[in-house]
Amino acid sequence: KLLTLWEAGMPYRLDPVTLETLGQDFLGDTKPLAGKLAVNYMPGIPEEYQPDMLGGKAHTAHPKMCPLTGNLIGWTWAQNPADGSMQVVFAEYCEDGFEKVAEESHILPNCALAPHDMVLTEHYIVLHFNAMNMDQVSFLSGAKGPAESLGMDARASTRAFVFPRPTLSKEEKQKYSPFVVEDIPACFS
Numbered sequence: 001k002l003l004t005l006w007e008a009g010m011p012y013r014l015d016p017v018t019l020e021t022l023g024q025d026f027l028g029d030t031k032p033l034a035g036k037l038a039v040n041y042m043p044g045i046p047e048e049y050q051p052d053m054l055g056g057k058a059h060t061a062h063p064k065m066c067p068l069t070g071n072l073i074g075w076t077w078a079q080n081p082a083d084g085s086m087q088v089v090f091a092e093y094c095e096d097g098f099e100k101v102a103e104e105s106h107i108l109p110n111c112a113l114a115p116h117d118m119v120l121t122e123h124y125i126v127l128h129f130n131a132m133n134m135d136q137v138s139f140l141s142g143a144k145g146p147a148e149s150l151g152m153d154a155r156a157s158t159r160a161f162v163f164p165r166p167t168l169s170k171e172e173k174q175k176y177s178p179f180v181v182e183d184i185p186a187c188f189s
Helices: 136-141 170-175
Strands: 002-004 012-014 021-024 072-080 085-093 100-108 118-120 124-129 132-134 150-152 158-164 179-184
Touching: 072 118, 072 124, 100 158
Parallel strands: none
Antiparallel strands: 002 012, 012 021, 072 085, 085 100, 118 124, 124 158, 132 150, 158 179
């Protein structure tokens, strides 16, 4: 499978010989996501009354290959506009046939924007968040484009979310539980 990846949507599949675009690849998801923003539906509103543009998800442009298992590890994300959180779903795919080995969902509080990249260790996935914010109302209403809706405080501290890998056993997940590193100095990379 040959996929092209970008930051704000699902991958596109290409023909590996001709490089012809074959369309979006939803990585096994059967729910129609094409043309939808990576924003979860609004709670308390029946699905038939939700705006058509909501209900999608985006996939990271920077998955990682585990040198120990050969698994490809990536994540999808979607904003939760009601409370300003973000849902991330980590998935590990086997190197033979791109079959999903494991996946796990997490909610990240106070996350207006998806992280750009991740760090992968033997036991953890680390997401580092910049001190950026997004004016979601202006973006969702169409008053501003995505880049116009972004703001950054280059002097603000940042934080990192650390999660156990989805393929860890129950016992390992108790040992390697999720945690947050707060107050990382500005411009840390």
